[in-house]
Structures are given as C-alpha cells and as structure tokens.
Amino acid sequence: MNFPFFIARKYFLSGKKKNFINVISIISMVVVASGTMCLIIALSVFNGLEDLLRGMYGNFDPDIVVYPTSGKSFEADSSYTLKLKSIEGVNGVSNVIEDNVLVEYKEAQRLVRMKGVSRDFDEFSGIRNVLVAGDFPLVRDSIAYALVGRGVQYDLSLSLQNDFYTLQMYYPKDIGPGVINPSRMYNLLNIIPGGVFAIEKYYDDNYIFVPIEFAKELLNYGNRLTSLELYLSEDADPFSIKKSIQQSLGGAFQVKLGEELHSDLYKVLKIEKLFVFIILVAIIGIASINIFFSLTMLVIEKRKDISVLFAQGASSRLIRNIFLYEGCIVAFSGAGVGLVLGVGISFIQQHYGLVGMGMDSAVMNSYPVKIEFLDVLLTTLAIILITLVASIQPAKKASRSFSTQTLQ
Structure with a gap:
C-alpha cells in the first residue's frame, strides 16, 4: 500500500517538538526573505546607475563616432x-x-x-x-x-x-x-x-x-x-x-559606438554588479544552513514515524520527497516574500524616489532604480539551486537510514 503524499507528510510532521522545528523554519524563511529582498534591491540600483550614466553620456556623445586611425x-x-x-x-x-x-x-x-x-x-x-x-x-x-x-x-x-x-x-x-x-x-x-x-x-x-x-x-x-x-x-x-x-x-578610419567610448566604465559597473550578486547569493546560501539543520533535526525527531510509514508501505522515494518539499516550502516561502518586498520597494523608489542622494549637488535627487526581469529570474534560480543543495542530504538520510527494524 502506498500512502498519498499529503497524508504521509501530515502524519509525521506533528508532535511535541513541532513548535521548536517550526521556529527554526520561520527563522530560515525570514533570513532567505531578507537576503532575496536585498539582492533584488541591490541589482536594481546597479541597473539604475547604468541607465543614469547612459542617459547622461547620451546627451553628450553621438550614436557613432568616426575618427582617423x-x-x-x-x-x-x-x-x-x-x-x-x-x-x-x-x-x-x-x-x-x-x-x-x-x-x-x-x-x-x-x-x-x-x-x-x-x-x-x-x-x-x-x-x-x-x-x-x-x-x-x-x-x-x-x-x-x-x-x-x-x-x-x-x-x-x-x-x-x-x-x-x-x-x-x-x-x-x-x-x-x-x-x-x-x-x-x-x-x-x-x-x-x-x-x-x-x-x-x-x-x-x-x-x-x-x-x-x-x-x-x-x-x-x-x-x-x-x-x-x-x-x-x-x-x-x-x-x-x-x-x-x-x-x-x-581601414583609414576607426568606427566606435557612443557606448564604446565609455566601455571601461560600463564594464566596471557590470563587474561590481556580478560581485554583489555573488556575495548576496553566498549570504543566502549560508542562511540555507538553517534549512539543512531544521530538516536534519526533523529526521532525527521523527525516525519512529518514518519507520511506521515504511512498515505501512511508504516508499523511500515518498519519504525523500516529503523532506525535499518541506525544504522547498521553507525556502520558496521566504524567497516569495523577499521577491515581493524587493520588487515592491524598488518599484516605489523608481516611481516616487523616497530615498534621496543626500547631496544638493547630486545629478539626481534620489537613487536611480530599474527592475529587470533577468535579475528576478536569476535570483529565483539561485534560490532553487541553494534549496536543493540544502535539502537533498537530509532527504536522502531519511529515505536510507530508517526501516521497520528501528521501530520499538
């Protein structure tokens, strides 16, 4: 007999220590949400700065320049x-x-x-x-x-x-x-x-x-x-x-696009944006350790329940998927909240400019922001990858380590 997934999950995710594990899961969600929000906002600010520079230089530079070699x-x-x-x-x-x-x-x-x-x-x-x-x-x-x-x-x-x-x-x-x-x-x-x-x-x-x-x-x-x-x-x-x-x-003439006149500056911005992305993703990765520990604790605390499910016909794949989905729920809930907050804050800044530069001589009164779909997509993919890496080991341990022999 094979248990339906939702029945099996509800069966062993209940008990006296459930509140403690839930607290850890909530902390993990908050950390992932904060990291995701910061990542979206930081990338949007870099996009805004690049657009600002292109706009400023575009008023001075032509579209194409031809000069002698x-x-x-x-x-x-x-x-x-x-x-x-x-x-x-x-x-x-x-x-x-x-x-x-x-x-x-x-x-x-x-x-x-x-x-x-x-x-x-x-x-x-x-x-x-x-x-x-x-x-x-x-x-x-x-x-x-x-x-x-x-x-x-x-x-x-x-x-x-x-x-x-x-x-x-x-x-x-x-x-x-x-x-x-x-x-x-x-x-x-x-x-x-x-x-x-x-x-x-x-x-x-x-x-x-x-x-x-x-x-x-x-x-x-x-x-x-x-x-x-x-x-x-x-x-x-x-x-x-x-x-x-x-x-x-x-060959007597060189031809350059207007953007190529400032290619070094744009490259520096892109490199800085890449390093910010890597650093913040690493922070989210460190935060995902909470997911790993919470799932590992759940496996240890529910080993008898897992053995009961094995005895009643639950497959190793079902047990593994329960823990994988549990980690995904924690991570995706935090990521979803972080994406909504990050995009929302960036949208408000982009249209209303609530956060100012703090300088009277600044080119703009407020920080430039631009939301790009690619940044949201890459952030989502990074979180999916981190979640799988953090959840897969506890899930495998749950499906391999317990059998009906552990039941007392």
Missing part, C-alpha cells in the same frame, strides 16, 4: 558625408574639430577642450536637454555663441547677462624660428557665451562647444576635421550601421 585629424571630403548619410538609419552627420585651447574671461584664464560642431549637431544632439542657462543653438541670427560647461562657468565667473565681456580664445600658431613678436605666436578670437550645460563633472569642467566655422578659423584647420559624429534614428541597428560604415570607409 592615425593622427588627430584628416582631410575632409564631401564624399565621406554623402556615403554616411546614404546609409539607412543615419539621420545626421556632424563635422567636428576638437582641441585644447586657452580661454580668458575678464581676468580669469583656464585651459579647456573646445569642440567645434556643424549644424547637424544643433538638430540631433541631446545637449539641449541638459542646458541649465541660456539658449540653443550655437548660431542665432548669424551670430556665433559658445556653450559652456557649468564647471568652466564657475571657474571663469562667467555671466550670460553681461554683454560687455566675451570669451577670448587663444591657440598657438605653427610658427618658424626667428619670430619675436608675441602677438604673432597665437591666434585670438572672441565669442559670446550663449548657454551653460551640466552633464557630468568631467564634461562640465572641461568642455566648450562652438560653431565649426569658429573652430576652423581659430585653429587654422582649413579643410581638416578631427572626427565625424553620426546620429541615428530610434529604430536603427547601431551595430549593423557601424559595420557598414567600417566597410565603406576602409
């Missing part, structure tokens, strides 16, 4: 732009000249990274989304304006309301020996500050955007460029377009 500039050719614009998914191509210049405002001076851009930049760049003062675009009513990082603005004490002072930009000339007059050693051009942007400290402290015509005149670049920046449509596949561009332009 050797040297810092190349001879501009209209055929390059025509080739690039003919590729399906490419909305705009901006010519770029970028170099270091000395900028002076009133009596303040500092070295900055000047980036001269063409009109496609005005139309497709996300820089307008991060303006904190002034206007956009860079050329208005045939007048050239400079777009200045917030850190540069602070260093120069720059005021957009004062029209009597302009930004003076200096760039050394390529001169030969024998030149004595200092004024012939550099180019000097003036430009009106038209706006201030705030993205991230490095960009804010170093960059100034100007029209490409201004950059060409200041740097004496003539028909040369330092790079081409491409802006794609939303439904375009950047990887296939990158491949097409590389095949079209050949």
Whole structure:
C-alpha cells in the first residue's frame, strides 16, 4: 500500500517538538526573505546607475563616432558625408574639430577642450536637454555663441547677462624660428557665451562647444576635421550601421559606438554588479544552513514515524520527497516574500524616489532604480539551486537510514 503524499507528510510532521522545528523554519524563511529582498534591491540600483550614466553620456556623445586611425585629424571630403548619410538609419552627420585651447574671461584664464560642431549637431544632439542657462543653438541670427560647461562657468565667473565681456580664445600658431613678436605666436578670437550645460563633472569642467566655422578659423584647420559624429534614428541597428560604415570607409578610419567610448566604465559597473550578486547569493546560501539543520533535526525527531510509514508501505522515494518539499516550502516561502518586498520597494523608489542622494549637488535627487526581469529570474534560480543543495542530504538520510527494524 502506498500512502498519498499529503497524508504521509501530515502524519509525521506533528508532535511535541513541532513548535521548536517550526521556529527554526520561520527563522530560515525570514533570513532567505531578507537576503532575496536585498539582492533584488541591490541589482536594481546597479541597473539604475547604468541607465543614469547612459542617459547622461547620451546627451553628450553621438550614436557613432568616426575618427582617423592615425593622427588627430584628416582631410575632409564631401564624399565621406554623402556615403554616411546614404546609409539607412543615419539621420545626421556632424563635422567636428576638437582641441585644447586657452580661454580668458575678464581676468580669469583656464585651459579647456573646445569642440567645434556643424549644424547637424544643433538638430540631433541631446545637449539641449541638459542646458541649465541660456539658449540653443550655437548660431542665432548669424551670430556665433559658445556653450559652456557649468564647471568652466564657475571657474571663469562667467555671466550670460553681461554683454560687455566675451570669451577670448587663444591657440598657438605653427610658427618658424626667428619670430619675436608675441602677438604673432597665437591666434585670438572672441565669442559670446550663449548657454551653460551640466552633464557630468568631467564634461562640465572641461568642455566648450562652438560653431565649426569658429573652430576652423581659430585653429587654422582649413579643410581638416578631427572626427565625424553620426546620429541615428530610434529604430536603427547601431551595430549593423557601424559595420557598414567600417566597410565603406576602409581601414583609414576607426568606427566606435557612443557606448564604446565609455566601455571601461560600463564594464566596471557590470563587474561590481556580478560581485554583489555573488556575495548576496553566498549570504543566502549560508542562511540555507538553517534549512539543512531544521530538516536534519526533523529526521532525527521523527525516525519512529518514518519507520511506521515504511512498515505501512511508504516508499523511500515518498519519504525523500516529503523532506525535499518541506525544504522547498521553507525556502520558496521566504524567497516569495523577499521577491515581493524587493520588487515592491524598488518599484516605489523608481516611481516616487523616497530615498534621496543626500547631496544638493547630486545629478539626481534620489537613487536611480530599474527592475529587470533577468535579475528576478536569476535570483529565483539561485534560490532553487541553494534549496536543493540544502535539502537533498537530509532527504536522502531519511529515505536510507530508517526501516521497520528501528521501530520499538
């Protein structure tokens, strides 16, 4: 005769010591729930940070950058732009000249990274989304304006309301020996500050955007460029377009996606996320030792009942499954509560931002959070694996160690 599973389980999971074992099981549930909740929240925060960085850099960086393989500039050719614009998914191509210049405002001076851009930049760049003062675009009513990082603005004490002072930009000339007059050693051009942007400290402290015509005149670049920046449509596949561009332009140029410009930073974030996942899973694994001990104690305390079940026809497989399911119930109950709490807290933070950064100068007022299904799935699979590892040994012991000979 084979006992139904639920009858057998109820039969030997009752007794005087049931409350003690239940306390251990509840403690195990709480520990597993806490670890699961922390794991979901931690992974969601890392996802939010990665999304935040992509959003910030996306306002500054183009979708694709093309620059020379050797040297810092190349001879501009209209055929390059025509080739690039003919590729399906490419909305705009901006010519770029970028170099270091000395900028002076009133009596303040500092070295900055000047980036001269063409009109496609005005139309497709996300820089307008991060303006904190002034206007956009860079050329208005045939007048050239400079777009200045917030850190540069602070260093120069720059005021957009004062029209009597302009930004003076200096760039050394390529001169030969024998030149004595200092004024012939550099180019000097003036430009009106038209706006201030705030993205991230490095960009804010170093960059100034100007029209490409201004950059060409200041740097004496003539028909040369330092790079081409491409802006794609939303439904375009950047990887296939990158491949097409590389095949079209050949080995004289390198092609990089905008995300690849910060690949090292994204790799660091992913590595940190992986280690956090491993550490928290290890903590849940340590917590599952409670499951192991509670099941082992249950096996010892119920050995006579197990022998009775053997004598009445219960199979070893049935006994083993009872203990396996008991461990799964404990672990899955804790994991289920932890998943609900973790996803719930992350959802509330994502939409309402209850936990703030605690700094007035922070990029965001609250911690960024993003829930990803893959994180929930991996967490669930990890808990299933840990539960099986913790439960299988007591279950095997229960099915092998007892027989009708132990009955007294």
